[in-house]
Amino acid sequence: MELNKLERYWLIAVGVVLGAFTAATIVALLFFNIRLPSPVERIDPQRLEETEFARPGIRRLTGSRYEAYIVAKSWAFEVGPDAGTPPTLRFPAGSEVTFYVTSKDVMHGFQIEGHTANLELVPGQIARTTARFNRPGRYNIICNHYCGAGHHLMYATILVE
Amino acid sequence: MAAVSLPTTVEMPASPRTLQLVKRERLLVGAHLLTALFALMVGVFMGPFQAFHRSPAFIQYFPTIPVFTYYYQAVTAHGVMNALFFTTFFIIGFTYFVTERSLQRPLRFLPAAWVGFASMFIGLTMMLIVLLTEPQRSAVLFTFYPPYIAPATFYLGLVLLVVGSWIASAILFFTYRDWKREHPNERVPLAVFILVINFIVWDIATIGVAVEILFMLLPASLGLIQGVDPQLARTLFWFFGHPLVYFWLLPAYVSWYTMLPKQAGGRLFSEPLARVAFLLFLFFSVPVGVHHQFSDPGISASSKGIHTFLTFMVSLPSFMTAFNVGAALENAGRNNGAKGLFDWIWKQRWSDPVVAAQLFAMLSFIAGGFSGLINASSQLNATIHNTSWVPAHFHMTLGSAVTLTYISVVYWLLPAIRGRALFSKKLAVAQSATWFVGMVVFSASMGSAGLAGAPRRAITATAPYLTQEMAFWLNLTAVGGVILLVSSILLYVNIFGTLFLSRKPAPEGEVPITTRSGDTRSPLWFERWGFWLGIVALLILVGYGPVFAEALDVNGWIIQRYVPYINTPMR
Numbered sequence: 001m002e003l004n005k006l007e008r009y010w011l012i013a014v015g016v017v018l019g020a021f022t023a024a025t026i027v028a029l030l031f032f033n034i035r036l037p038s039p040v041e042r043i044d045p046q047r048l049e050e051t052e053f054a055r056p057g058i059r060r061l062t063g064s065r066y067e068a069y070i071v072a073k074s075w076a077f078e079v080g081p082d083a084g085t086p087p088t089l090r091f092p093a094g095s096e097v098t099f100y101v102t103s104k105d106v107m108h109g110f111q112i113e114g115h116t117a118n119l120e121l122v123p124g125q126i127a128r129t130t131a132r133f134n135r136p137g138r139y140n141i142i143c144n145h146y147c148g149a150g151h152h153l154m155y156a157t158i159l160v161e
Numbered sequence: 162m163a164a165v166s167l168p169t170t171v172e173m174p175a176s177p178r179t180l181q182l183v184k185r186e187r188l189l190v191g192a193h194l195l196t197a198l199f200a201l202m203v204g205v206f207m208g209p210f211q212a213f214h215r216s217p218a219f220i221q222y223f224p225t226i227p228v229f230t231y232y233y234q235a236v237t238a239h240g241v242m243n244a245l246f247f248t249t250f251f252i253i254g255f256t257y258f259v260t261e262r263s264l265q266r267p268l269r270f271l272p273a274a275w276v277g278f279a280s281m282f283i284g285l286t287m288m289l290i291v292l293l294t295e296p297q298r299s300a301v302l303f304t305f306y307p308p309y310i311a312p313a314t315f316y317l318g319l320v321l322l323v324v325g326s327w328i329a330s331a332i333l334f335f336t337y338r339d340w341k342r343e344h345p346n347e348r349v350p351l352a353v354f355i356l357v358i359n360f361i362v363w364d365i366a367t368i369g370v371a372v373e374i375l376f377m378l379l380p381a382s383l384g385l386i387q388g389v390d391p392q393l394a395r396t397l398f399w400f401f402g403h404p405l406v407y408f409w410l411l412p413a414y415v416s417w418y419t420m421l422p423k424q425a426g427g428r429l430f431s432e433p434l435a436r437v438a439f440l441l442f443l444f445f446s447v448p449v450g451v452h453h454q455f456s457d458p459g460i461s462a463s464s465k466g467i468h469t470f471l472t473f474m475v476s477l478p479s480f481m482t483a484f485n486v487g488a489a490l491e492n493a494g495r496n497n498g499a500k501g502l503f504d505w506i507w508k509q510r511w512s513d514p515v516v517a518a519q520l521f522a523m524l525s526f527i528a529g530g531f532s533g534l535i536n537a538s539s540q541l542n543a544t545i546h547n548t549s550w551v552p553a554h555f556h557m558t559l560g561s562a563v564t565l566t567y568i569s570v571v572y573w574l575l576p577a578i579r580g581r582a583l584f585s586k587k588l589a590v591a592q593s594a595t596w597f598v599g600m601v602v603f604s605a606s607m608g609s610a611g612l613a614g615a616p617r618r619a620i621t622a623t624a625p626y627l628t629q630e631m632a633f634w635l636n637l638t639a640v641g642g643v644i645l646l647v648s649s650i651l652l653y654v655n656i657f658g659t660l661f662l663s664r665k666p667a668p669e670g671e672v673p674i675t676t677r678s679g680d681t682r683s684p685l686w687f688e689r690w691g692f693w694l695g696i697v698a699l700l701i702l703v704g705y706g707p708v709f710a711e712a713l714d715v716n717g718w719i720i721q722r723y724v725p726y727i728n729t730p731m732r
Binding site: 003004006007010011014017018021022024025028029032034035036037038039040042045046074075086105106107109111113114116117118119120121122123124125126127128140142143144145146147148149150151152153155 | 233236297302306308309390391392395430431434454455456457458459460461462465466469470473474476477480481484488534537538539540541542543544546547548614616617618619620621623624625626711720721723725726727728730
């Protein structure tokens with residue numbers, strides 16, 4: 001089976017395109033440090049009060065690093081006591097935050113506007129992602145996975161000061 | 162081995178290319194085609210109303226939208242009817258017709274085809290009943306992820322659809338095997354080669370969803386088990402869900418590769434290369450499903466990397482298709498008098514709806530294909546996952562490329578079944594053009610809204626997080642919805658016109674079927690399926706072995722079931 005000359009050129013061009021996409025994913029991983037969620041731990045959604053998720057909210061680590069524990073339920077994000085409406089998380093500009101999020105009931109989603117943080121919240125799983133907040137502003141956390149009649153009302157806010 | 166016996170009592174058409182269908186064909190293919198068009202009619206008219214529910218400007222002026230009131234009921238009906246029932250009924254009817262005519266022999270186990278049809282039809286009826294009578298409890302969308310559990314009727318409807326499709330696949334395989342025994346040294350016509358691959362992929366893929374429904378969702382719905390593990394269910398669903406898109410695409414490719422060159426007045430560039438492309442589809446269609454789960458917490462990043470790479474591989478045969486079919490169209494354009502480098506693109510039979518619909522389909526597929534590569538790039542996906550970019554993508558692929566190609570088939574096959582000319586060719590061209598324009602407006606604005614952060618499948622019109630940028634694009638989406646509503650009405654005016662009003666007899670012409678492969682270059686071992694299945698099994702093991710090993714590692718508890726809409730646990 002011989003290949004036509006033009007066909008060969010075309011296949012080379014396709015190889016270059018696909019190679020570029022593959023290279024881009026590797027560059028994104030190694031140089032921009034964009035990592036996909038990986039298994040953290042399983043968790044029983046009926047017994048969150050026995051875990052770190054019993055007290056949702058921010059934990060300050062060293063320097064500008066933080067952890068945030070968030071519980072998603074129909075139809076709100078629990079981000080800690082006195083979080084207000086919409087529930088608001090506050091960080092100083094330049095913070096690097098690792099989010100630990102889990103669902104108490106059904107599937108939810110977790111997407112931070114303008115960032116690459118995008119998680120499926122599968123009941124029974126702890127999801128983890130990290131985001132850097134360099135510029136002050138208001139960034140919404142949007143539930144982007146269908147979770148019932150009140151789905152479109154489910155959100156929280158991150159205030160970077 | 163007993164000699165293959167041909168049932169001589171079965172009536173065959175005078176010639177494989179005649180537009181005069183024998184009664185048996187008319188009934189069987191007609192039943193599938195008309196049921197498909199009925200499912201599409203239900204599904205397609207749900208579409209624009211969703212766009213209206215997502216547009217803040219529209220909701221402001223029309224606070225109550227007629228036809229249905231619960232948005233998620235419409236999302237569910239739109240997805241289930243268009244993506245599952247319309248496609249499956251159409252594909253099976255089309256497969257039966259193309260197989261019989263190409264191989265010039267009746268289907269093996271012909272009565273079983275009616276058993277399969279009855280199974281799918283009962284499935285469709287059950288699904289419509291549950292969607293209408295239990296709009297809120299059945300609002301699990303067409304991906305039906307647990308812990309939401311729909312009424313059992315919902316799952317039984319799907320089971321009957323899949324069982325019917327398995328019967329169809331067996332009929333195809335046995336008909337092909339009989340032909341092959343009589344023609345051991347011939348290459349099977351390309352159309353049937355593609356369809357055999359399509360149903361092999363389908364049978365493998367549906368194992369995933371069958372396990373999910375029969376062992377998890379249906380028992381949970383009946384109360385036999387208290388719950389399931391949603392992560393495992395999602396993984397089983399996407400084992401099925403991505404090959405599903407090739408199950409839709411490959412019949413469209415049958416039309417592009419084997420029918421469009423004839424319809425457009427050209428010839429296919431390379432048949433051996435076409436066969437290589439479809440073998441690649443066979444290898445890479447299944448072990449790519451995790452690219453729908455890049456944001457899932459329960460799957461390791463390394464598996465996601467493997468599936469990224471395999472997804473890039475499965476784009477290869479579509480790139481090959483662009484060249485091969487593109488060259489066939491260039492050939493057609495030059496036969497129509499094109500002289501320059503690119504004027505062959507315009508010198509096509511744009512006034513023939515069968516050709517025009519497919520040309521619009523291909524234009525859409527360029528945008529659809531590239532947006533697919535973006536989705537498959539694991540990190541880029543993080544910016545668009547679950548945003549309205551995703552439905553924008555699959556409305557360019559499934560909603561335009563595949564659906565417009567199926568409609569092009571309807572424009573020649575429906576008149577042949579009815580024995581009357583198409584009601585209006587001009588209306589049909591207008592329908593294809595408005596569908597294309599509507600989908601481009603819809604998808605461009607849905608995609609832009611997604612980049613701005615608007616989620617898919619949400620009543621965004623009244624969402625508190627809506628930004629001005631999202632609102633602008635979502636309002637434009639509703640404009641796309643209006644154009645598509647007009648196009649859908651044009652489609653059904655033509656269909657009902659052809660069925661009931663057309664008085665002209667069916668036009669002279671031929672069915673665009675190839676009965677003998679003109680290809681003498683591709684090796685005969687291309688049809689050694691046992692060997693190819695070994696490669697498929699190996700790739701699935703590499704792609705999915707680690708994923709299922711992780712997913713099955715449950716800690717002994719299950720996640721309890723919930724009732725959709727009211728969000729309370731099922732007792």
